[in-house]
Amino acid sequence: MKYSLVAALLVQSTVVLGNLLSVHFKAPTAAHFYELVRNDTYDFGCRPIAHPTEDGHFKLHALLSEQQIAHLEKEYESVPEISLHREVMVKRAATAPIGTGDRFKSGTVAPVGLGTQASGTTISSIMNVAEITSAINALVKTYGVSTITLPNKTFNGATSVAAYVGAGTDKSAYHLYLSAGVHARERGGPDQLIYWISDLLSASKSGSGLTYGKKTYTNAQVKSVLAAGIVFFPLVNPDGVAYDQSSSSLWRKNRNTKSGSSGSSVGVDINRNFDFLWNFKKYFDPSEAPASTSPSSETFYGTSAASEPETKNHVSVYDSFPKIRWFMDIHSAAGDLLYSWGDDDDQSTSTTMNFLNSAYDGKRGVVGDSVYKEYIPSTDLTNVKNVAAKTVAAMKAVGGRSYVTMQAVGLYPTSGASDDYSYSRQWAKSGANKVYGYTMEFG
Ligand SMILES: *[C@@H]1O[C@H](CO)[C@@H](O)[C@H](O)[C@H]1NC(C)=O
Ligand SMILES: *[C@@H]1O[C@H](CO)[C@@H](O)[C@H](O)[C@H]1NC(C)=O
Ligand SMILES: [Zn+2]
Numbered sequence: 001m002k003y004s005l006v007a008a009l010l011v012q013s014t015v016v017l018g019n020l021l022s023v024h025f026k027a028p029t030a031a032h033f034y035e036l037v038r039n040d041t042y043d044f045g046c047r048p049i050a051h052p053t054e055d056g057h058f059k060l061h062a063l064l065s066e067q068q069i070a071h072l073e074k075e076y077e078s079v080p081e082i083s084l085h086r087e088v089m090v091k092r093a094a095t096a097p098i099g100t101g102d103r104f105k106s107g108t109v110a111p112v113g114l115g116t117q118a119s120g121t122t123i124s125s126i127m128n129v130a131e132i133t134s135a136i137n138a139l140v141k142t143y144g145v146s147t148i149t150l151p152n153k154t155f156n157g158a159t160s161v162a163a164y165v166g167a168g169t170d171k172s173a174y175h176l177y178l179s180a181g182v183h184a185r186e187r188g189g190p191d192q193l194i195y196w197i198s199d200l201l202s203a204s205k206s207g208s209g210l211t212y213g214k215k216t217y218t219n220a221q222v223k224s225v226l227a228a229g230i231v232f233f234p235l236v237n238p239d240g241v242a243y244d245q246s247s248s249s250l251w252r253k254n255r256n257t258k259s260g261s262s263g264s265s266v267g268v269d270i271n272r273n274f275d276f277l278w279n280f281k282k283y284f285d286p287s288e289a290p291a292s293t294s295p296s297s298e299t300f301y302g303t304s305a306a307s308e309p310e311t312k313n314h315v316s317v318y319d320s321f322p323k324i325r326w327f328m329d330i331h332s333a334a335g336d337l338l339y340s341w342g343d344d345d346d347q348s349t350s351t352t353m354n355f356l357n358s359a360y361d362g363k364r365g366v367v368g369d370s371v372y373k374e375y376i377p378s379t380d381l382t383n384v385k386n387v388a389a390k391t392v393a394a395m396k397a398v399g400g401r402s403y404v405t406m407q408a409v410g411l412y413p414t415s416g417a418s419d420d421y422s423y424s425r426q427w428a429k430s431g432a433n434k435v436y437g438y439t440m441e442f443g
Helices: 002-011 030-037 066-078 129-143 189-206 219-227 238-247 309-320 378-399 418-428
Strands: 021-027 050-052 058-064 083-086 146-149 161-165 176-180 210-212 215-217 230-233 326-332 336-339 404-407 436-442
Touching (some): 021 066, 058 066, 066 083, 129 161, 176 309, 189 326, 230 309, 326 418, 418 436
Parallel strands (some): 176 230
Antiparallel strands (some): 021 058, 161 230, 210 215
């Protein structure tokens, strides 16, 4: 129960769109998209995921320029099974403007989430980067939340902070870890995380429950969630978020200029930089591109595993809180909850067919084949799926929207992602705890 409440934060979202055009492809099977998603000149958002539709088809979201749309419309003239649809455009600035000033008054006014306010209340703007810091300071001041300064400054010199709450000062009593703000353009992640924590703290303190949409949680439930011990890192990529907010450019990566100093060549995709099969040229089948070696790609993997300060900071949290068991990275906007693994199909029969076994180097990542599938113990697979199912059920009870749960590999493998990294630690790092890892894509 308590872990499904964790996900109730995800109803507070606002759909955001920018100057690229939001489209989706529709086809009778997910396999129809295999070729399309292999072209890394196209931007499929967080990850290319085919979602089942109500009429028994599959839908694939993308962000494309007018030229790319024209090119693909022409290409698919002879492939009538695959259709391309433009989505209704809403200017992101109109639906979710960036806040100006500081609504938390230099850390003196605590954030108040939607679960402790009258139904129908809305939050009218996205927090600016300074407000995120101010919000954390206000939680410290109002509720005595503890913070930890993370070891690495970002490329532009920002200091990152994670906070922890609910289980006292013993860091080994913390079991839940949530992060947001990895992909800069996926606006609203940091806001939801902070407002949700604020709701828990407010309800706990006042002895009340929480109401989200049609769903009410008791004070006892609120207290049990907090007692699990929550570590939260709401703004993993402050440089990227600051840049996206000031330019409205749908920026995704960080702002490191080591590999490229202008335009799209700036920045590393933090969610391809984690130390999990990072060197995909070595580990994956040559036909697969789970990340990119090109600095101008949206999925540029960086210069080495965990080369980026944001990645290092993220990882340092596991070392500070050694008993973290459940991790969720909050992204947007496809509307899904993804569970392990993301590098290939799951299998629970061969323990030796795993990411550490060099016998399989050069063979990973082909979805649907039997040459390689990633090992996950069957009890873990049951657990990670069950909690995913409970989470989306709780989200539906709150927001009405049906989220899809699926294995992260979906149509296409990824390397160096935060969720796979979290779950791989138990085997890759001696003494590391088992961490079930999720990626949520809200909105
Ligand atoms: C990827 O798409 C572009 C058009 O956007 C096209 O020119 C190119 O040939 C495609 N690459 C592959 C490998 O299919
Ligand atoms: C990041 O922080 C760690 C721990 O303090 C330190 O050892 C390392 O040198 C730092 N790396 C960079 C690139 O700043
Ligand atoms: Zn993302």
